[in-house]
Amino acid sequence: MCAAIICVATDLSGVRKMNDKEILVSTRGLSVHFPVKKESTFARRRYIHAVEGVSIDICKGEAFGxxxxxxxxxxxxxxxxxGFVRPTSGEVFFDGAEIGSGKKAALKSARLKMQKIFQNPAASLDPRYSVFKAVSEPLRIRGGYTAKELENEVSAVLERVGLTVSDMSRGVTEFSGGQQQRIAIARALIVKPEYLVCDEPVSALDVSVHAQILDLLVSLQEQLGITYLFISHDLAAVRKLCGTIAIMYLGQIVEYGSAERIFLSPAHPYTRALISAVLSLDGARERIVLKGDAASPIDLPSGCAFAPRCQCAHEKCKSTECRLTRIADDHFCACPYI
Amino acid sequence: MSKALEIENLKVAFPTHRGVIRAVEGVSLNIDKGECLAxxxxxxxxxxVTSLTAMKLLDDTAIVRADKHIICGEDVLGFSDKQMEALRGRRVSMIFQDALSALDPVMTVGRQLDEVFIRHLRLSKKEARERSVAALAAVGIPEPGARYRSFPHELSGGMRQRVLIAMAFACEPELIIADEPTTALDVTIQAQILELLKKMQQQSGTALLFISHDLSVVSNMADRIAVMYSGKIAEQAQRDELIARPLHPYTRGLLSAVIGINDKKDSFIHIKGTLPDPADKPHGCYFCPRCSEAGEVCFVRQPLLKERVSGHYVRCHYLRCHRSERGEENE
Incomplete structure (x- = not known):
């Protein structure tokens, strides 16, 4: 299990800190398994190992890729x-409180500070809603706002994401993909979250719109100091936005550290392949093309999960498990041959 | 050199309750044999819409006009559906964006491949099976014999796209139209698929019309690039020429929107606004509301597609000034 215990000191006031920065979200040895449907009544129950022993720390105000x-x-x-899925084992902390064990009170108060943006805004917004209805919905669910207050809040947040007040009465389907993603962002921001999960927020959009949405996310972070968990398979976008990144392969973190260091000297062979897969306009760069697909998360290969696709796999990789080890101050890698 | 595809002055319109939507307005394309046009x-x-009309796959609700439409030497302007069917699959084929919806979910991929050989080459079932397994092997699918019996949902996204590629190349067509074949895939798989497409294209000498919204993908594939904006070709040139010397402001915007992994841009450069409403296009140049370099004439008169440098066509009024600017830089 690749448990990276990073110099987490619990100071006297009980606030968890890393490098003098407050930690907002952290996981310790987090595993999530999903049962697979049995092929017959007497077959052994099998599990998808979606997340396997992951420990990460997300500091307040940072963008974690x-x-x-x-x-x-x-x-x-x-x-x-x-708190959408219960961990099979391990712990999840939000602002110091354990939220993974299913204690409703802790989860409920934590949820007030969390929001999520989804990949495809056309699917995550109700097509029959107007912009006002879609954006004000989280506040209406929370309750305690008058109609006038709602309108003020919505118009303020729309301006923040680059839409105008006159857009409020239009239907959400009247907008283009990029504009719809802005509406989805406004909908998340209206409750003033501390922690915002962006799950591939630009993958479904045109390349020409990618930059617009990423720019918006950067400026929102500067203005509001939100903590992002930014999920993506596009390293170029991650580099622009995130201070810390974690590279995941088959449920495990294979490399973890400051973005600058990882892009400067990627250590894990998988990270190197990912970076070389980013297309550039000149097209002349030497590219590492990975063979095949990732193994099935149901029957994880023994030893290093990446070994079957790795260009520099040794005999030993197939039998020994890799642990995330520190290779520099803020740089961890799960590959022993670097 | 003879052409694989020649289209001249193609116009496509859709009558809707909001008025006529002019989706394509006078597009001319030609692709040489063995060439890749993006x-x-x-x-x-x-x-x-352009790619579907090139295959004559649009249904009757669309109004299609063209001065010339030649596929592999056949003038298909007046072709009936039946005549087109003889051409499709055999001499022209298509690769779609979403392989999961392009494949039949209740049929094994092997049987779907067999169908191509049985239908177009009139092979027996046994021969078709052999050819299918060989085709699966050719696109780099491991254990082709076993995968032959797999259903589409049992394969990963990359594998499904490989099956579609195998199907498209099955009858060694003269032209393949690939409509965003890698958009639904991860970056690592995208790299694999592009490599495969390039290899297959070079081996078979097939002409390729490659459709994409990502210039970084295209610059790795194409010989020639045509940039389309609001139903018209905005710029067209050889790949290296277009990427090194983009003349149209829209192309420059698209190029700078590509986020490279190593560029040190503090903020992203992007094109403001969105495409014009197709039912209510602006007067003058369609790009002028978003163009930072638009002058008075742009709002009044539509620019024409003109050849500025040999083989480099641009639709912009303000070309001369950019060229002189560049000239000064060069000096």
């Missing part, structure tokens, strides 16, 4: 930090 |  291919468990990890 | 643009700019 979570990178990996589809099916590697990055969305499940994010959902676990939001 | 058609680039934002969603809604008409690139998919």
């Amino acid at each position: 979570l990178v990996g291919e589809s099916g590697c468990g990055k969305s499940t990890l994010a959902n676990a930090t939001l | 058609l680039v643009g934002e969603s809604g700019c008409g690139k998919s």
Whole structure:
């Protein structure tokens, strides 16, 4: 199990800190398994190992990037930090309180400070809603707002995300993909969250719109100091936005550390392949093309999960499990051969 | 050199209750044999409609006009559906964006591949099976014999896309239209699929019309690039020429929207606004409301697509000044 215990000191006031920064979200040895339907009544129950022993710390006000291919468990990890899925084992802390064990009170108060933006705004917004109805819905659910207050809040948040007050009465389907994502962001921001999970917020959009939405996310963070968990398989976008990144492969974190260091000297072979897969305009760069697909998360290969696709796999990789170890001050890697 | 596809002055319109939507307005394309032409643009700019009309796959609700439409030497302007069916699959084929919806979910991928050989090459079931397994092996699917019996949902996204590619190349067509074949895939799988497409295209000498919204994908694939904006070609040139010397402000915007992994841009450069409403397009140049370099004439008169440098076509009024600017830089 790759438990990276990072210099987490609990100071006298009980606030968890890392490098003098307050930690907002952290997981310790978090595993999430999902049961697979049995093929016959007497068959052994099998599990999808979506997340396997992950320990991360997200500091207040930082943008934490979570990178990996589809099916590697990055969305499940994010959902676990939001309390959407119960961990099979391990713990999830939000602002110092354990929220993974199913205590409703802790989860409920934590949820007031969390929001999520989804990949495809056309699917996450109700097509019959007007912009006002969609954006004000979280406040209406919370209650305690008069009609006038609601309108003020909605118009303030719309301006913040680059829409105008006159858009309020239009239907959400009248907008283009990029504009719809702005509406989804406004809907998340209206409750003034501290922690915002962005699950591939630009993957469903045109390349020309990517930059607009990323710019918006950056400026919102500067203005409001929100903590982001930014999920993506696009490393170029992550680099622009995030201070810390974690690379995930088949439910485990294979590399973890400050974005600057990882892009400067990627240590894990998978990270190197991911970085080289980012297309550039000149097209001339040498590219590492990974062979095949990721293994099934049901029957994880013994030893290093990446070994079957790794270009520099040794005999030993297939039998010994890799642990996340520190290779520099703020840089952890799960590969022993670096 | 003979052409794989020639389209001249293609116009497509859809009558709707909001008025006539002019999706494609006078697009001319031609692709040499063995060449890869990329058609680039934002969603809604008409690139998919262009590709579907090139195959004559649009239904009767669309009004289609063209001066010339030649596929692999056959003038298909007056072709009936039946005549087109003889052409499709055999000499022209298509690769779609979403492999899961392009494949039949209740049929094994092997049987779907067999169908291609049985239908177009009139092979027996046994021969078709052999060819299918070989085709699966050719696109790099491990254990092709076992995968032959898999259903689409049992394969990963990358594998499904490989099956579609195998199907498209099955009858060694002269032209393949690939409509955003990698958009639904992860970056690592995207790299695999692009590599495969390039290899297959070079081996078989097939012409490829590659449709995408991502210039970084296109610059790795295409010989020639056409940029489309709101139903019209905005710029067209050889790949290296277009990427090194984009003349249209829209192309420059698209190029700078590509976020490279190593660029040190503090903030992203992006094109303001969105495509014009297709039922209510602006007067003058369609790009002028979003253009930072638009002058008075842009709001009044539509620019024409003109050849500025040899082989480099641009639709913009203000070209001369950019060229002189660049000239000064060069000096």
